[in-house]
Amino acid sequence: MSQETKTFVVTRFDPDKDEVPKTQSYEIPVEGDWKILDALNYIKDEVDPTLSHRWSCRMAVCGSCGMNVNGEPKLTCKDPVSNYGDTVEVAPLSNFPVVRDLVVELEGFMEKFKAVKPWIVVAKERAVEEGTTRQSPDELADFKQFSMCINCMLCYAACPVVSNEPDFIGPAALALGHRYNQDTRDEGAPERNEIFRDEGGVFSCSFANECSEVCPKKVNPAGAIQQAKLRNVLDWAASFVVKRGGKES
Amino acid sequence: MKTLMLKLEPIIWGLFSGGMMVGGILLPVFVLVVGLGGGFGAVDGQALGYDRIQALATHPIGSLLLLAAMALPLWGGAHHLRHLWIDLGGLKSDGLVGALCYGVALVGSLVAILAVFRLHG
Amino acid sequence: MSTSTPRVDSMKPATPGPTRTAPPRPPDKFPSAGRYPAYLAFGACGAFLMISALVLIGAVWAVGNGEAAWNDYRELLSHPVFLVYHVAAFIGLTWFTLRLFRLFPATQPYRIGPLKRPADAVMVAGLYGLFFTVLAVGTLFLGGALL
Numbered sequence: 001m002s003q004e005t006k007t008f009v010v011t012r013f014d015p016d017k018d019e020v021p022k023t024q025s026y027e028i029p030v031e032g033d034w035k036i037l038d039a040l041n042y043i044k045d046e047v048d049p050t051l052s053h054r055w056s057c058r059m060a061v062c063g064s065c066g067m068n069v070n071g072e073p074k075l076t077c078k079d080p081v082s083n084y085g086d087t088v089e090v091a092p093l094s095n096f097p098v099v100r101d102l103v104v105e106l107e108g109f110m111e112k113f114k115a116v117k118p119w120i121v122v123a124k125e126r127a128v129e130e131g132t133t134r135q136s137p138d139e140l141a142d143f144k145q146f147s148m149c150i151n152c153m154l155c156y157a158a159c160p161v162v163s164n165e166p167d168f169i170g171p172a173a174l175a176l177g178h179r180y181n182q183d184t185r186d187e188g189a190p191e192r193n194e195i196f197r198d199e200g201g202v203f204s205c206s207f208a209n210e211c212s213e214v215c216p217k218k219v220n221p222a223g224a225i226q227q228a229k230l231r232n233v234l235d236w237a238a239s240f241v242v243k244r245g246g247k248e249s
Numbered sequence: 250m251k252t253l254m255l256k257l258e259p260i261i262w263g264l265f266s267g268g269m270m271v272g273g274i275l276l277p278v279f280v281l282v283v284g285l286g287g288g289f290g291a292v293d294g295q296a297l298g299y300d301r302i303q304a305l306a307t308h309p310i311g312s313l314l315l316l317a318a319m320a321l322p323l324w325g326g327a328h329h330l331r332h333l334w335i336d337l338g339g340l341k342s343d344g345l346v347g348a349l350c351y352g353v354a355l356v357g358s359l360v361a362i363l364a365v366f367r368l369h370g
Numbered sequence: 371m372s373t374s375t376p377r378v379d380s381m382k383p384a385t386p387g388p389t390r391t392a393p394p395r396p397p398d399k400f401p402s403a404g405r406y407p408a409y410l411a412f413g414a415c416g417a418f419l420m421i422s423a424l425v426l427i428g429a430v431w432a433v434g435n436g437e438a439a440w441n442d443y444r445e446l447l448s449h450p451v452f453l454v455y456h457v458a459a460f461i462g463l464t465w466f467t468l469r470l471f472r473l474f475p476a477t478q479p480y481r482i483g484p485l486k487r488p489a490d491a492v493m494v495a496g497l498y499g500l501f502f503t504v505l506a507v508g509t510l511f512l513g514g515a516l517l
Contacts, residue, residue, distance in 0.1 A: 015390040071398035094398055096381045097391035105391050107383030141480045156381060160336050160406065163396040166380045182479075203258040206332035208409045209473060210397070226477035229262055236259035272419045273467030274501055277460060278508035279426055284456030286513055288447040296514025297444060299437040305512075306433050319427050322419040329416025336410060337401070353420065361427050367434035 006030050006081065008039055010051065011091040013098050021098060023089075024048075036076040036090065037065050040102070053102040060216055063150035066093050066157065067102050073154035075216040093157035109153055112169045116177030116195060121188025139184045146179035146224050148217045155211030155221050167200030171211035171221035174202055178224040181231070193232055202228045250344040254351070261328060261351065268325025275318040307368050319361035323354040408469070415466035418459045425452075471497035 005027055013021035026043045037055055044051045055065040058077045065076045068091040070084060081088070096104035126133065155171035156162050162170050169177075177196065181189040196202045205225045212222040254261070286292035295301065305311045327350035334346045381394060400406045432443035446452060474497060475490035487493075510516045 013392045015392070018392075021392050068398055072404065073397075091398065094396060095394050097379065097394050099387070099389060099391055105381065105383065105387060107385075107387060108381035111384060112381075138481060138486075145480070158397055160397060160400055160409075162380045163394070163400070164335055164338065164340050164380075168380060170380075197255075197258065199255060203255075203262055206336065206413070207473075207477075208336075208406075209476065210405065210409070212476060213405060220476060223476045223478070227479050230266075233259045233263045268419065269466075269470055272423065273463060273470055274504050275508075276419065276422045276426070277463045277467070277501075277505055278512060279429075280422055280456050280460045280463060281505070282509050282512040283429065284422075284425070284447060284452065285460060286509075287444055288449075288453045288456055290448065292513045296512070299433070299440045301514070302440065303433055306430060315426070315430055319423050319430065322423040326416035326418070326420030326423065329413045329419070333410065333413035333416065336413065357420075357424060357427060361423075361430070364427055364430040364434055368430065 003029050003031070006039070006084070007087045008043065009087060009089045010040075010043070010102070011098075012051075012101050013092075015100060021092075030081050032082060034081040036067070036069055036074065036079045036081060036088070039081055039088075040076065040090065051102075052100045061150060063152035066152040066154045067091065068094055068157060073157035073214045075152055075154065078216055093153060095157050095159065095162045096153070104153075106153075109151075109156065109170075109173075113151070113173045113176070115169055116173050116180075117188055117192055118173070118176045118180060120180065120183065120186045121191065122185070123187055133185050135184055143179045143182035146175050146182070146219055146221075149176060149219045149221075150217055152216060154214045154216065158210035158214040160208050160210065161204055161206055165200060165204050168204045169195070169200050171205075171225065172219075174205070174228060175219060175221035175224035178228040178231075181228070189235075193235055196228055197232055197236070202232060205229070250348050254344075254347050261324065264321060264324035264354075265328035266325075268321035268323065268328075271317045272322025272325050275314065276322060279318065303368075306365075312365050312368065316361060316365050319364070320358040323357040323361075324351075327351050327354040412466060412469055415462045418462040418466065421455070422459050422463065467501055468498065471501065 007025050007027045009023050009025050011021050012018070012024045026047055028039060028042055028047060030039055030042075037058065040051070040053050041055070044053070053065070053067070055077065056062040057064070060075055060078045063075075066073060067076050068074070068089075069076065069079055070089050071091075073093060076090075090102065092098045092102045092104050097108070099105050149172050151172060153172065159168075159171055161168050174196070177192045180186045181192055202225050205222070207222060207226060209222045212220045215221065282292060283297065287297050306315060331343070331347045331350045335343055339346060379394060397406070401410055429443060432439040447456075472494055475487075475493045478487050478493070480487060488496075507516070
């Protein structure tokens, strides 16, 4: 393996000492097949044990290691060091409060996430004797793409609406809500659509498409949200007709 | 005002998406032929003469196309400009700017309907 | 890394955590780098949609007022302000529509009604074809070269 060195300009923030985040540079040897995460782990293990960053699976499944690399939200375990020049800037995800160094506050995301009821909502639980629910491959394909989300939050870091509208539920959570609305086993669409049409719901999205651009799992949250908008327009119109029809009858 | 806009959001978004499609397809023709062709005198004077334009505009298909190309893009543009304003940090004045954008679209749409109605009147 | 202050704290939890946090920063490349300028320019093209619709309303209104008013309106179009506007509007609207059509497949579900979605390239080619066909046929017809 050929050895070269690169300088990593890493954001540091110690809540006990620092007023605001600052940067620290580390010049380290890198291997050709490294990902950005490998470089951060090298820094932590060999150079500066005080560096804090989140990671776990190293294979783009757990969604822990999202950071801004040269200003672009990236899953660092999937982002080759060879894509970058001699200097690489690594910062915590934008749009999130920073707990320490490269670690961001997740609780706000979790709250938004729960708001869309991301589980199967049914009026009556299906009894075991009734057997399994059958779903055709086409019915599965209607939502499968939107269920591939690993909650890495890159989409929130890239979204210009998230940085402007405090109530915006955001790409991953809205896409997941749409995923359940599309599921034939689910009956929760009316409840979710009320949330979708409320402040910070699907109509706050201005289709910057950044979420889909940065998504490492090709979930396409922007597409999910546009589909949810259309569905809400139709549902809204339908509810109007039904209500009016009810009065007339 | 923000509550009202939130309530009407589905219909506004419907008009907005229709406006992008219709405006994006039809308005370039108008801009190219009447705006540029007429403005630079590149189009034959007879083609844009009153008799022909009046006949085209009062034809049922012509009137329908005109209505669509006048009213819908106003909503497309209004919604885009409102969101651009929010993106540039204007959320605090969203109530005012949104009302202004949609107000222009609403009044413009009514004038557009009236303008076509007059042709037939 | 951007040093500008955040406008809102969207991702702040309802109850603050046990430790102090640094405030969030907006996306590092927003608004002037990466894909953001194109997105903002796309939104700004809304102005072309609105103004051109208003100019068209003016045209129909003038036709309704009779021949003299229509001729005055045509006279107005050769004013430099209108000429500059229409050059910008034509470029802006064309770019706007083609970008819209390029993004269109991303918004479409796996099934559109009873049909499976066509390949992205087919959708884009179809929409581009629609745009250029309407532009060509519309221009020839309105310009008096057809019929």
